[in-house]
Amino acid sequence: MDKDTETRLIFIAPSSDLTPDRIARFVHNLGNEVTAKETCYGVVLQGPREAVLRTLTEVRKMDPNRIFSKIRAFPAGDIRRCRAHHGSRPGFAQLEKEWKDLCLVESGLVCLERGEVPPEPKRRGKLPVKELKKLIDEVPQ
Amino acid sequence: MKIFMMPPNSLILYDLIERFGHEPLSLMKALRDRVTSNEIEAPPLNVTLDDVKLGLKYAGIEVPSGIRGRLAVYGPLIEQAEAAIFMEDAPYSFGCVGCQRTNELAKLLVRKRKVPILSLEYPSNEEEAKDMVYKVKQFLEGLK
Numbered sequence: 001m002d003k004d005t006e007t008r009l010i011f012i013a014p015s016s017d018l019t020p021d022r023i024a025r026f027v028h029n030l031g032n033e034v035t036a037k038e039t040c041y042g043v044v045l046q047g048p049r050e051a052v053l054r055t056l057t058e059v060r061k062m063d064p065n066r067i068f069s070k071i072r073a074f075p076a077g078d079i080r081r082c083r084a085h086h087g088s089r090p091g092f093a094q095l096e097k098e099w100k101d102l103c104l105v106e107s108g109l110v111c112l113e114r115g116e117v118p119p120e121p122k123r124r125g126k127l128p129v130k131e132l133k134k135l136i137d138e139v140p141q
Numbered sequence: 142m143k144i145f146m147m148p149p150n151s152l153i154l155y156d157l158i159e160r161f162g163h164e165p166l167s168l169m170k171a172l173r174d175r176v177t178s179n180e181i182e183a184p185p186l187n188v189t190l191d192d193v194k195l196g197l198k199y200a201g202i203e204v205p206s207g208i209r210g211r212l213a214v215y216g217p218l219i220e221q222a223e224a225a226i227f228m229e230d231a232p233y234s235f236g237c238v239g240c241q242r243t244n245e246l247a248k249l250l251v252r253k254r255k256v257p258i259l260s261l262e263y264p265s266n267e268e269e270a271k272d273m274v275y276k277v278k279q280f281l282e283g284l285k
Contacts, residue, residue, distance in 0.1 A: 007173075011152060070155035073172035080176075093152060093234035098152040105153055107267045108274025118271035124262070 007047040009071040010042040010059060016066035027055055037076045041099050046076045065109040065134035068102055142284050145251055147244060148235060149215060149256065154226055161255035161281040166218040200246055211243040224278065224284050225251045230262040
C-alpha cells in the first residue's frame with residue numbers, strides 16, 4: 001500500500017441522529033477520491049491522506065460534537081480483519097467501550113463550546129472493607 | 142506537538158488530541174507500516190523476531206518476549222513524545238496481562254523522559270466526562 005494512503009474510522013456517537021448510510025452517501029457525493037465503507041459504528045474511509053482529511057473535515061460539519069475519528073492500521077476490507085472473510089477483530093472490545101462513552105465525551109465538548117468550567121467531580125472511592133464483608137456474607141455458602 | 146497517549150490506540154484520546162490541534166502518536170500508525178509493507182511477503186499480524194531484539198533497548202532480557210515485542214513498537218513513539226496523556230482504569234477487556242504490563246513499562250519510560258504528563262481516568266458519568274474533556278483541552282492548550 002502507498003505510504004500516502006490513509007485509512008480512517010469515523011464513529012457516530014450513540015446519541016447522534018446520523019446513520020452510517022447517510023455519511024457514506026454524503027462522502028460519495030463529495031466526489032473526493034476516497035473509498036467509503038459502511039460499518040455498524042460509522043464509516044471507514046480510505047484514500048490519499050489529504051483527500052481523507054478533507055473529507056473528514058466535511059463530515060465533521062454534519063454533527064461536530066458527535067462525530068469522532070481515528071486512523072486504522074489495517075486497510076479497509078483487509079482479509080485479516082474484514083468480517084466478510086471471517087477476519088478477527090481483537091480490538092473490538094475497546095472500540096465498543098469507547099464508542100459507548102462517546103455520548104459522555106460529547107457532553108464535555110458541548111460544555112466547552114458554551115465556555116462553561118465544569119465543577120470538580122466527586123473522587124471515586126474504594127469499596128470499604130465493611131461493605132465487602134457484607135457482600136461476602138450475602139453469598140450463600 | 143507530538144503527544145503520546147495511553148492506551149496507545151484510544152479513539153477518544155486520538156480524536157481529542159487531533160481536535161485540539163496536536164499530533165497523536167498512535168499505535169495504529171506504527172502498526173500500519175508493518176501490516177502494509179510490500180517488502181514482507183506475508184506481512185506479520187504480530188511482532189517479528191527482530192522486534193523482540195529491538196525491544197531489548199527498552200526492557201531487560203528477563204522480560205517476556207511478548208512485552209519486549211510490544212515495547213519495540215511503543216518505544217520509538219515514546220522517544221518522539223513531547224507530552225503524554227494517560228487514561229487509567231480501563232476495563233479488563235482492553236487487553237491481556239501482557240498488554241497491561243507493557244503499558245506499565247511504557248508509562249515508566251515516558252515518566253523517565255520528564256515530559257509533561259496528564260493522568261486521567263475513563264469517565265463513568267457526565268460530570269467526570271466534562272471534567273476530562275476540560276482538562277485535556279487545558280493541558281493541550283498549555284503546551285502550545
